[in-house]
Amino acid sequence: MKQLVFKSLKYISLLTWLCIICLPIVTLFLGSFMTHEEFSKASSLTFPTSFFYLENYRIAWQEGQMLRGFLLTFVLLICGVFGSVLVGSMVAYILARFNFKFKKVLVLLYFIVSMVPMTVSQVSTFKIVSNLGLYNTIWAPILLYVGADVMMIYIYLQGLEKIPTELDKVAILEGASYFQVYRQIILPLLRPATGTVIMLKVISIYNDFYLPYLYMPSQNLNTIATTLYRFVGPNQTRWEVICACIIISMVPMILLYLVLQKKIYEGLMSGSVKG
Amino acid sequence: MLNNISLQGKRERRVIFCFLFFPVVLLCLFGIWPIVNLIYLSFTSWNGISESKEWVGFANYFKILQDPTYLTIFKTNLYYLVSGLLQMVVAMYFAIILSFKTWGQSFFRASFILPLLISGVAISMMFRLFFTGEGAFDQLLTFLGLEKFIGMWLGDPERVNYTLAGISLWRNIGRSFLLYLGAIQSIDPAYYKVAEMEGATFWHKVRYIILPNITTVLTLDFILLTIGVVSVFEMPFILMNGSNGTATVLVKTMKLAFDNKKFGMAASLSVLLTLVIALLTIIQRYVVIKRERRQL
Numbered sequence: 001m002k003q004l005v006f007k008s009l010k011y012i013s014l015l016t017w018l019c020i021i022c023l024p025i026v027t028l029f030l031g032s033f034m035t036h037e038e039f040s041k042a043s044s045l046t047f048p049t050s051f052f053y054l055e056n057y058r059i060a061w062q063e064g065q066m067l068r069g070f071l072l073t074f075v076l077l078i079c080g081v082f083g084s085v086l087v088g089s090m091v092a093y094i095l096a097r098f099n100f101k102f103k104k105v106l107v108l109l110y111f112i113v114s115m116v117p118m119t120v121s122q123v124s125t126f127k128i129v130s131n132l133g134l135y136n137t138i139w140a141p142i143l144l145y146v147g148a149d150v151m152m153i154y155i156y157l158q159g160l161e162k163i164p165t166e167l168d169k170v171a172i173l174e175g176a177s178y179f180q181v182y183r184q185i186i187l188p189l190l191r192p193a194t195g196t197v198i199m200l201k202v203i204s205i206y207n208d209f210y211l212p213y214l215y216m217p218s219q220n221l222n223t224i225a226t227t228l229y230r231f232v233g234p235n236q237t238r239w240e241v242i243c244a245c246i247i248i249s250m251v252p253m254i255l256l257y258l259v260l261q262k263k264i265y266e267g268l269m270s271g272s273v274k275g
Numbered sequence: 276m277l278n279n280i281s282l283q284g285k286r287e288r289r290v291i292f293c294f295l296f297f298p299v300v301l302l303c304l305f306g307i308w309p310i311v312n313l314i315y316l317s318f319t320s321w322n323g324i325s326e327s328k329e330w331v332g333f334a335n336y337f338k339i340l341q342d343p344t345y346l347t348i349f350k351t352n353l354y355y356l357v358s359g360l361l362q363m364v365v366a367m368y369f370a371i372i373l374s375f376k377t378w379g380q381s382f383f384r385a386s387f388i389l390p391l392l393i394s395g396v397a398i399s400m401m402f403r404l405f406f407t408g409e410g411a412f413d414q415l416l417t418f419l420g421l422e423k424f425i426g427m428w429l430g431d432p433e434r435v436n437y438t439l440a441g442i443s444l445w446r447n448i449g450r451s452f453l454l455y456l457g458a459i460q461s462i463d464p465a466y467y468k469v470a471e472m473e474g475a476t477f478w479h480k481v482r483y484i485i486l487p488n489i490t491t492v493l494t495l496d497f498i499l500l501t502i503g504v505v506s507v508f509e510m511p512f513i514l515m516n517g518s519n520g521t522a523t524v525l526v527k528t529m530k531l532a533f534d535n536k537k538f539g540m541a542a543s544l545s546v547l548l549t550l551v552i553a554l555l556t557i558i559q560r561y562v563v564i565k566r567e568r569r570q571l
Binding site for chain 2 (some may be wrong): 006010011013014017018020021022023024025027028031087090091093094098100106109110112113115116117119120121122123124125126127128132143144146147148150177178179182203206207208209210214224225226228229232239242243246249250253254257258261
């Protein structure tokens with residue numbers, strides 16, 4: 001009897017939270033299939049007449065220039081992720097394996113930067129970026145994703161701790177160069193850390209609104225986040241189109257998650273963060 | 276032999292230089308220099324355009340610390356601290372439940388992580404629709420017989436911060452959930468088996484196996500949470516543009532700099548914000564180290 005009570009409580013709480021998560025999204029989804037009249041008449045949680053009414057999606061896709069937004073976001077993702085992986089693994093390799101004059105200073109500098117959230121220092125970064133002539137170019141966000149966010153170095157340092165130093169010593173004795181050690185031993189063995197870095201970076205870059213908003217005000221340089229933000233302004237009265245726009249912007253990440261679900265959990269369970 | 280060692284040293288220097296050159300340039304340019312510059316600007320009354328920057332000493336800081344309007348901004352961030360603590364509790368509850376056998380386990384897990392994958396802009400726009408007058412949320416309240424609570428969820432200054440903090444909970448719970456779930460999953464199942472043989476109840480397992488094993492992740496999550504609370508920005512900025520008393524410290528900083536052209540003041544506020552974060556981090560590190568020593 002007690003078992004049964006517990007069980008039902010468990011499922012009731014799970015379903016309640018599921019509703020809380022899904023309700024706003026479902027509202028959006030239903031609204032995106034309605035005509036303008038339907039939407040203004042309907043009280044939100046009603047079904048549209050037809051789920052084949054795709055006009056809103058067409059308008060959002062074309063007028064919002066979402067394809068362009070997706071392409072630019074994709075470029076930022078590739079460059080940001082690739083740069084972060086490269087910089088993170090190289091710096092971590094040097095810091096973990098070599099001793100040199102200014103090592104302590106460098107570690108301190110990285111620590112200081114990691115303490116100051118990127119958004120906080122933008123007040124002064126802004127001038128530097130524009131002085132370098134990077135304002136309104138895609139290089140501004142890319143270089144900031146790679147250079148100002150240093151969390152990946154800590155993830156890689158953690159990963160390097162697990163790789164025995166004997167491994168690279170033997171390789172050096174066998175005549176390998178340091179580049180070969182990095183490329184052929186360290187980098188492959190750091191794959192779990194790379195997975196974590198890629199996952200975190202993809203989520204943060206795809207969802208980043210602030211840096212593109214601040215540094216790329218040009219109409220031609222809209223990422224998917226700023227596309228959405230700027231599309232809403234002049235279209236306040238056409239909520240059904242905005243709904244479609246939001247839904248489209250969600251699709252890639254959800255698909256990516258579904259495809260990589262297993263891998264994400266494996267990475268998670270393999271103990272990247274052990275209790 | 277000697278020749279060999281010096282050759283080794285040369286090769287070492289070369290790889291250090293090659294691997295560090297580009298990253299260190301980036302670090303200095305976009306990491307260190309902005310911070311140094313920020314501290315300098317905080318002592319000036321720069322307007323963001325003029326060439327000359329007038330040195331005003333601690334005047335900006337005094338202004339911020341004496342003006343009560345600035346202090347109320349810090350209070351706005353406290354709403355998010357409360358919602359963050361709530362988030363930790365709820366996430367822990369569901370992480371524990373979903374690490375035991377449950378019908379629809381992976382489906383529930385996926386749906387709890389879902390908000391984490393949606394961008395801040397999309398979430399803001401979604402909730403603007405959700406909380407409009409006679410919108411879905413008001414309908415839900417009517418359905419549940421709670422009509423008397425219906426009100427201006429985003430228009431009422433008394434209420435809007437609660438709404439925003441609630442949205443923040445909705446969004447960030449996935450992060451806590453994922454962290455806790457990972458930690459619980461990495462517990463050796465043998466512990467549970469032994470405990471079951473000893474006749475442990477579900478509660479015993481939670482209390483004596485799960486909780487002690489996830490303290491590190493809890494601390495980590497709390498650190499992330501406090502830093503997040505201090506730098507809340509996206510939701511109040513996109514949804515409300517900082518109006519109606521929703522401006523958090525960071526929103527105010529950005530408004531000061533980019534709308535009011537008071538870069539000096541904004542820089543001082545940023546420095547204060549950073550000091551708060553640094554202080555929190557140091558305290559937490561101290562606590563963690565102390566506890567780890569005790570465990571040894």
